Amino acid sequence: MLFTINITAQVQLSGTLIDDYTSTPIEGAKIKVKGINAGAFTDEKGVFKISLKAELPVTLISSFLGYSDVETVITSVLDPIVIRIKTDKTLNLDEVKVRSFATDKEKESALSIETMSLSEIQETPSSDFYEGLSHMKGVDLTSASLGFKVVNTRGFNSTSPVRTLQIIDGVDNASPGLNFALGNFLGASELDLMKVEVVSGASSAFYGPNAFNGVISMYTKSPFKFEGFSASVKGGERFLTEYAVRYAKAFQNKEGKDKFAFKLNFSYLSADDWVADNANSVEGLDTDENNIGGYDAVNRYGDENLSPNINNALDIQSRWMTPGLRRWHRTGYWEKDIVDYDTKNLKASAAFHYLFTEDVELVLASNLGTGQFHF
CATH class of the missing domain: 2.170.130.10 (TonB-dependent receptor, plug domain)
Known part of the structure; x- marks a missing residue:
């Protein structure tokens, strides 16, 4: 019996895209593998990284606004990949008169x-x-x-x-x-x-x-430029946790050009907010924590000073007539007794993109946001 097994290794491509004239790195340029739905964008240092299941050689197509597209054939991953891209000569325009309709x-x-x-x-x-x-x-x-x-x-x-x-x-x-x-x-x-x-x-x-x-x-992010699955997890004090996932996929027509794409997003955050339980007396009042008749606490409500008409121990003369009595406050209620400090936030979105031309794009998007927080 004869068995044939085809094994395709995963290739890791990494390189740098620079300006051919100034040798400065180019950020945000698109690097795409010709004939394969794979690619990446350069970072602030002009570096790109692409993972693909394909055999060498492969052809990389580099494109950026204001520059001519460059095709580079990669035959080995051992040698450093440095792609030089030139400015588009068609951008050297003659004098153009522009009428402005801007107001003063x-x-x-x-x-x-x-x-x-x-x-x-x-x-x-x-x-x-x-x-x-x-x-x-x-x-x-x-x-x-x-x-x-x-x-x-x-x-x-x-x-x-x-x-x-x-x-x-x-x-x-x-x-x-x-x-x-x-x-x-x-x-x-x-x-x-x-x-x-x-x-x-x-x-x-x-x-x-x-x-x-x-x-x-x-x-x-555009699903045409940022494809694939990504996720993030965050954690912190007050039991703060946040989860987020994103998935985007682009499809090409028979000519190999991007035509349709979609993206899905979901994130959820939960935490226990800080409890407002400051029991100190409000500044600027005659009473404090040592007053027998109570005091006005910062995060306690309903215990404010009574008005002169109903507070018999408000002034000095009243205190002489009723010795031993001072200002009296109601017991009030604490904020933590009526407020839910659980913070929750759920966000979900879906977007569908269709390219008629390189300059005309139709986007159908739906977004959902819900949750609770203390304001």
Whole structure:
């Protein structure tokens, strides 16, 4: 008997893409394996890594905006792969006259944009990327709770940022009932983010009347460019756990060009928020913890000072008439007795992309965000 067994080893390709003229690395370029649905994008150092089940030689197609596509034949993984790419000569245009329809206000408005790239999102030293926005110039961040973080610009340090517009892929992310975005509680999964831009300052001329304090613009990953399965797990104090998964798949037509793609995202966060149980007396009052008639505690409610009309021991004369009595407070109730500090956040999304041409794309997306937090 004769047995034939075909074994295909997994090939690991890694290399660097650089500019042919300046020899500087190119970030965000697409490296694709010709004839195979596999590829990668270069990082900030121009490095790419591709894993594929195929036999050498293979052909890599390198492409980037403003550069001519380059095909490179790889015959061995032992030698370092360095791909040099040249600028597209067709971009050397003659003089072009452009008519501008911008208003005078748009011409006078200067936008100051701070950007958090994909690598910065992944390497942020904060618990999540949204908290990492506080390191940007002109950005103030307030942590109202574990599940709700508020970004403000221009010094408006408010927990109700109605002056700030937050958009995800061009879509307003504000809660209809509150008229402002609940941080990233109902936003995009961190695993699906491509970059975040923060516009500090009035931007109504470009983004509409709600953007007179600033704009937070998030861009998610394209399933054509970021395929495959990815997952992340986070943990921290207060029993904080966060799980996230993402899967994307692209399909090509008979000509080998991208035509249809989809992506699925799911993330879940749970934590026990900090309990507000400060029993110290509120500052600026005549009574404190040593008062026989009680006192006004910071996180106890219903124990505030009584009004002069019903507090018989409010002034000195009343205390002379009723010796031994001082100000009296109701027993009140603690915040922890009526508030659920369990923080939960579930986010799920599905998106389907269809390319008519390289410049025209149809996207059908659905997003779900739900949970609870203390505000």
